[in-house]
Amino acid sequence: MKAKERAEIRRVHMPEANPEIRSRNTEEVNLGLTAEMAVTEACRCLDCARPGCIEGCPVEVDIPSFIKNIERGEFLEAAKVLKETSALPAVCGRVCPQEKQCEAKCIHVKMKKEAVAIGYLERFAADCERESGQVSVPETAPANGIKIAVVGSGPAGLSFSGDMAKAGYSVTVFEALHEIGGVLKYGIPVFRLPNEIVDVEIDSLRSMGVKFVNNCIVGKTVSIDDLKEDGFRGIFVGSGAGLPRFMNIRGENLVGVMSSNEYLTRVNLMDASNPESDTPVLTGKKVAVIGGGNTAMDSVRTARRLGAERAMIVYRRSEEEMPARLEEVKHAKEEGIEFMTLRNPVEYSGNEHGRVSHMLLQVMELGEPDASGRRSPVEVPGETELIEVDEVIVSVGVSPNPLIPSSVKGLNVSKWGTVIVNDETMQSDIPMIFAGGDIVRGGATVILAMGDGRRAAKAMDKWLREQKFSTSNL
Amino acid sequence: MNKVISKEYFSANVVKFEIEAPLIAKAHRAGHFVIVRIGTKGERVPLTIAESSVEKGTITLVVQQVGVSSTKLCALNEGDYITDLVGPLGQATHIENFGTVVCACGGVGTAPMLPIVKALRESGNRVLTVLAARTGDLIIMEEQMRKLSDELIIMTDDGSYGNRGLVTNGVEMIIQREKVDRCVTIGPAVMMKFVSLLTKKYSIPTIASLNTIMVDGTGMCGACRVTVGGKTKFVCVDGPEFDAHLVDFDEMMMRLAGYRDIEQSDMHKHENKCNAGTR
Numbered sequence: 001m002k003a004k005e006r007a008e009i010r011r012v013h014m015p016e017a018n019p020e021i022r023s024r025n026t027e028e029v030n031l032g033l034t035a036e037m038a039v040t041e042a043c044r045c046l047d048c049a050r051p052g053c054i055e056g057c058p059v060e061v062d063i064p065s066f067i068k069n070i071e072r073g074e075f076l077e078a079a080k081v082l083k084e085t086s087a088l089p090a091v092c093g094r095v096c097p098q099e100k101q102c103e104a105k106c107i108h109v110k111m112k113k114e115a116v117a118i119g120y121l122e123r124f125a126a127d128c129e130r131e132s133g134q135v136s137v138p139e140t141a142p143a144n145g146i147k148i149a150v151v152g153s154g155p156a157g158l159s160f161s162g163d164m165a166k167a168g169y170s171v172t173v174f175e176a177l178h179e180i181g182g183v184l185k186y187g188i189p190v191f192r193l194p195n196e197i198v199d200v201e202i203d204s205l206r207s208m209g210v211k212f213v214n215n216c217i218v219g220k221t222v223s224i225d226d227l228k229e230d231g232f233r234g235i236f237v238g239s240g241a242g243l244p245r246f247m248n249i250r251g252e253n254l255v256g257v258m259s260s261n262e263y264l265t266r267v268n269l270m271d272a273s274n275p276e277s278d279t280p281v282l283t284g285k286k287v288a289v290i291g292g293g294n295t296a297m298d299s300v301r302t303a304r305r306l307g308a309e310r311a312m313i314v315y316r317r318s319e320e321e322m323p324a325r326l327e328e329v330k331h332a333k334e335e336g337i338e339f340m341t342l343r344n345p346v347e348y349s350g351n352e353h354g355r356v357s358h359m360l361l362q363v364m365e366l367g368e369p370d371a372s373g374r375r376s377p378v379e380v381p382g383e384t385e386l387i388e389v390d391e392v393i394v395s396v397g398v399s400p401n402p403l404i405p406s407s408v409k410g411l412n413v414s415k416w417g418t419v420i421v422n423d424e425t426m427q428s429d430i431p432m433i434f435a436g437g438d439i440v441r442g443g444a445t446v447i448l449a450m451g452d453g454r455r456a457a458k459a460m461d462k463w464l465r466e467q468k469f470s471t472s473n474l
Numbered sequence: 475m476n477k478v479i480s481k482e483y484f485s486a487n488v489v490k491f492e493i494e495a496p497l498i499a500k501a502h503r504a505g506h507f508v509i510v511r512i513g514t515k516g517e518r519v520p521l522t523i524a525e526s527s528v529e530k531g532t533i534t535l536v537v538q539q540v541g542v543s544s545t546k547l548c549a550l551n552e553g554d555y556i557t558d559l560v561g562p563l564g565q566a567t568h569i570e571n572f573g574t575v576v577c578a579c580g581g582v583g584t585a586p587m588l589p590i591v592k593a594l595r596e597s598g599n600r601v602l603t604v605l606a607a608r609t610g611d612l613i614i615m616e617e618q619m620r621k622l623s624d625e626l627i628i629m630t631d632d633g634s635y636g637n638r639g640l641v642t643n644g645v646e647m648i649i650q651r652e653k654v655d656r657c658v659t660i661g662p663a664v665m666m667k668f669v670s671l672l673t674k675k676y677s678i679p680t681i682a683s684l685n686t687i688m689v690d691g692t693g694m695c696g697a698c699r700v701t702v703g704g705k706t707k708f709v710c711v712d713g714p715e716f717d718a719h720l721v722d723f724d725e726m727m728m729r730l731a732g733y734r735d736i737e738q739s740d741m742h743k744h745e746n747k748c749n750a751g752t753r
């Protein structure tokens with residue numbers, strides 16, 4: 001096929017569940033490409049000599065190579081290519097902000113056309129492999145007997161573990177919660193990322209020899225010193241940004257006002273909307289979600305699914321500045337979510353039972369760009385709105401989990417509470433401790449967390465080899 | 475998974491469990507709690523660690539059967555396994571030799587008070603415990619408390635056992651009798667509120683151990699938040715113990731009531747299921 005012909009093919013549309021129906025159930029919204037669609041879409045890739053997409057990918061997936069495998073119909077081969085660099089392709093294919101990463105660098109975009117649907121294709125290849133039942137287990141080097149501990153089982157910890165297991169280390173992951181997966185399990189809802197998919201990827205790590213210990217909080221149940229005593233030679237901290245922020249405005253502790261972490265944890269981790277589950281969750285008919293990120297979109301769409309007649313996003317900037325993935329915003333709109341942008345809550349009031357009944361919104365407008373480059377919202381004096389609500393979900397960001405920083409003496413921590421590491425090696429000031437993901441970056445993304453895990457694994461492997469405990473000495 | 479080593483009934487609905495948990499036992503200090511989950515559909519509930527033994531590698535939990543989860547837990551027997559157990563969580567109680575300490579507890583607060591009484595006594599305090607309940611039948615753990623305290627005062631609302639009156643009457647009786655250096659209170663929020671108001675009147679530093687709703691217990695969700703001295707605090711990581719005189723008990727009670735209706739209907743469902751099972 002000629003390049004010109006390839007360039008003329010229109011970008012594929014992801015088949016989606018009907019918004020009317022899906023906003024009442026928990027089925028996955030994106031249904032996935034058919035084989036035919038995937039092959040056609042793969043033909044659009046021009047197999048550039050210097051592929052920009054790879055540079056745009058934080059873990060540098062060999063994108064043209066996996067796409068050309070799809071074009072040839074070698075779907076399992078495509079999945080293998082993905083797995084060389086990414087521990088969680090089926091996850092990334094679903095939750096990465098591709099439009100800001102690989103797809104942003106696609107040659108088509110430079111030609112003012114739509115990028116190749118790299119994310120959809122990634123998901124396709126990973127799903128094919130899983131559904132084929134022939135999941136390939138990456139080859140692992142002979143076991144070297146060196147014990148490595150991982151704190152936290154989110155994407156950072158999982159990708160680190162995968163790479164270390166491949167290099168022959170004996171890896172144990174300690175997780176505070178009863179489930180493995182971090183945000184992938186407790187945060188991101190099943191209509192966007194079904195739990196089975198995360199489990200398959202975790203099982204694949206298990207078959208590579210990675211051990212998982214749940215219900216174990218490093219810094220509480222066991223200390224870093226305990227781990228050292230137990231013979232662990234390297235520790236990777238991927239403990240995430242678990243702490244919800246509130247706005248400290250009046251009425252924020254009323255009944256029915258909660259963090260998105262609480263709301264999503266109840267629904268996703270604890271399965272609260274299932275009548276069989278012992279965990280309750282308050283539901284509302286008029287639900288406001290404060291914030292404009294992925295967490296906010298997940299919360300508002302969850303509220304819709306739990307029966308909210310009015311489900312609103314309240315965001316202090318305009319839609320353009322929203323950090324959420326484009327696709328989430330689009331899906332939310334299709335599901336009837338109201339977007340109240342340039343609005344900021346200043347106060348909540350409640351009824352006689354202390355349940356939230358109203359929110360007072362300050363109308364905002366965009367001023368000068370701030371440090372983040374986004375135009376900062378400023379109040380329009382005197383303009384407020386009073387809106388009836390019976391549930392408010394606060395989704396204005398998270399702070400790094402303080403458990404590890406506060407329990408490890410000598411660990412260098414920034415004023416935001418993030419662990420300070422060398423940018424390239426992810427090594428902290430305590431040589432045996434490496435860190436990555438949200439605990440280093442504050443709230444970031446799955447793929448950045450995974451990229452950190454990979455770099456840390458590479459650097460730790462090198463560091464360990466240089467130590468007197470190097471592999472050859474054992 | 476953690477095994478139930480022994481089970482003992484303190485009363486018809488108060489059960490003492492010894493549970494295999496060597497790592498938690500080693501790290502435990504008075505005031506710490508654990509999160510327990512029974513069954514794959516179970517909720518995560520906080521329970522104070524009453525005792526621990528590093529040698530045996532066990533922790534002791536005293537569970538009062540009140541809701542769905544505590545009922546499920548109390549149904550476990552020796553040799554059964556707890557689905558999930560994580561801890562120790564929270565900040566340990568600040569223990570030193572204060573002098574004379576009054577420990578005022580009632581209802582679900584009695585069990586978590588036990589390790590605190592013990593630790594206070596061990597560091598040389600004179601410990602006077604006031605144990606309260608609506609009626610005599612509901613007084614639990616009397617023997618254990620008597621053994622550990624310098625003096626035990628029992629208060630019942632109806633006077634059917636011990637002295638007639640509320641926990642605050644018992645505390646005030648002591649305050650009027652001798653110099654009290656500190657007070658610790660654990661129980662229903664309303665009880666702690668009134669103990670706190672009383673000791674404030676007498677300027678006696680008072681610690682309350684708060685039993686808010688929790689989900690994760692690790693600081694991740696904020697379900698457990700309370701206002702202390704005008705600031706929002708997370709009970710699971712900043713607490714569970716706070717300066718009682720600074721706690722906004724009214725807000726805490728309002729938040730506790732938020733889930734009560736749902737919980738009651740859940741209990742109902744659970745009972746129906748259990749009944750259906752035995753029929």
Ligand SMILES: Cc1cc2nc3c(=O)[nH]c(=O)nc-3n(C[C@H](O)[C@H](O)[C@H](O)COP(=O)(O)OP(=O)(O)OC[C@H]3O[C@@H](n4cnc5c(N)ncnc54)[C@H](O)[C@@H]3O)c2cc1C
Pocket residue numbers: 095096097151152153154155156157174175176177181182183184187188189216217218219238239240241242264294295296298325401403404436437438439443444445446447449
């Ligand atoms: C609702 C929601 C939606 C999101 N949507 C997207 C999206 O669409 N795309 C995207 O790219 N990103 C998204 N993100 C962000 C992304 O999930 C995170 O950036 C990513 O998960 C960070 O990974 P991590 O491994 O650093 O930490 P986490 O995933 O947070 O995992 C950390 C784990 O460590 C555990 N832990 C913490 N402390 C300890 C300890 N002391 N001992 C043992 N275990 C410990 C925690 O319990 C947790 O399980 C979303 C986040 C949320 C909350």
Ligand code: FES
Pocket residue numbers: 687688689690691692693694695696697698699708709710711
């Ligand atoms: S229980 Fe979730 S933060 Fe305290």
